[in-house]
Amino acid sequence: MTQRYRGRFAPSPTGPLHLGSLVTALASWLDARAHDGDWLVRIEDIDYPRCVKGADDDILRTLAALGLHPDEPPVWQSRRETRYAEALHSLEIAGQLYPCGCSRREIADSLIHVRERHQTLGYPGTCRNGLHGKLPRAWRVRVPDGDAATVCFDDRWQGRQCQNLETELGDFVLRRADGLWAYQLAVVVDDAAQEITHIVRGADLLDSTPRQIHLQHLLGLPTPSYLHVPVVVNAVGEKLSKQSGAEALDTAAPLDALRQAGAHLGIVNGEGNVPAWLETATEQWKEKLAASN
Ligand code: GLU
Numbered sequence: 430m431t432q433r434y435r436g437r438f439a440p441s442p443t444g445p446l447h448l449g450s451l452v453t454a455l456a457s458w459l460d461a462r463a464h465d466g467d468w469l470v471r472i473e474d475i476d477y478p479r480c481v482k483g484a485d486d487d488i489l490r491t492l493a494a495l496g497l498h499p500d501e502p503p504v505w506q507s508r509r510e511t512r513y514a515e516a517l518h519s520l521e522i523a524g525q526l527y528p529c530g531c532s533r534r535e536i537a538d539s540l541i542h543v544r545e546r547h548q549t550l551g552y553p554g555t556c557r558n559g560l561h562g563k564l565p566r567a568w569r570v571r572v573p574d575g576d577a578a579t580v581c582f583d584d585r586w587q588g589r590q591c592q593n594l595e596t597e598l599g600d601f602v603l604r605r606a607d608g609l610w611a612y613q614l615a616v617v618v619d620d621a622a623q624e625i626t627h628i629v630r631g632a633d634l635l636d637s638t639p640r641q642i643h644l645q646h647l648l649g650l651p652t653p654s655y656l657h658v659p660v661v662v663n664a665v666g667e668k669l670s671k672q673s674g675a676e677a678l679d680t681a682a683p684l685d686a687l688r689q690a691g692a693h694l695g696i697v698n699g700e701g702n703v704p705a706w707l708e709t710a711t712e713q714w715k716e717k718l719a720a721s722n
Contacts, residue, residue: 434466436627437491438499438563439616441473442484445677447489449631449661449669451690456658457629458497459694459714464709469623470503475610475615494680495687496703504623513610516617516618517568517603518647525571526603529556530563551597568608572599572643580639585656585721587632590638592629618640621650632657633668661693 438454440446446454461468470492472485520526531539531552539553552569555561572578575658578595592598603614609646620628620641635657645652667673678686683703687710691697696713700706 434464436461444671447675528565
């Protein structure tokens with residue numbers, strides 16, 4: 430029996446939903462509906478300094494106003510931190526983790542030399558074999574050497590993607606110097622715990638995916654299927670985000686918001702109310718899937 434499709438939308442509550450985040454929400458919702466699957470919402474609120482009070486409720490209200498209702502109650506990452514601690518501990522026991530005492534400045538300085546020698550940009554592994562008398566700041570996971578360092582996956586929208594974790598990135602941080610959990614760890618733990626089979630999200634996260642696949646392998650977790658939708662950019666080509674001045678969606682005009690987001694995904698239909706628009710959009714998404722298979 431094939432596993433039931435489970436997808437999710439995982440917003441960081443750093444501000445209200447804007448067109449860019451709606452495109453991701455809509456794509457993940459459409460993909461789940463087109464597969465007769467479940468669609469979940471997870472609030473990724475563990476980067477506390479970036480979170481805005483009340484933004485989570487605001488996002489959930491906006492999704493509801495647009496007819497995008499999760500099939501299970503939303504979960505908040507801030508209530509799941511013991512799971513991240515357990516995962517980190519298991520990586521430590523497996524010898525995959527080490528404390529790092531380097532400051533950003535030291536890493537930047539050492540990279541200049543490393544780049545000259547090896548054409549690499551990643552963390553040079555200064556603390557791999559000990560702290561050299563420094564105090565531990567962050568915790569890093571080891572990436573493989575040689576051929577095993579190349580992680581590839583077939584993205585359903587972007588095609589085949591490969592990244593060499595050793596030369597393009599280096600050992601990466603799972604617990605930050607400020608004590609906060611890194612997104613890469615939390616997202617992997619939660620996608621597995623929620624039995625997510627299909628991840629649909631913005632292409633700005635395309636280069637995070639090989640890191641997440643590496644962590645899935647180390648933690649013995651399954652790798653979901655991935656689809657990264659093109660990001661919406663503003664007039665000067667920057668990704669729409671709170672930082673680039675994206676406007677909050679007008680929930681008084683839900684159809685306009687859906688039409689704009691849909692157009693970005695190649696979905697255009699003239700339905701005049703939200704449920705009918707979503708139903709027709711789902712049919713169109715199914716046709717796209719059939720055409721790409
Ligand atoms: N929380 C992330 C963001 O809002 C998305 C994470 C994901 O979909 O994997 O950018």
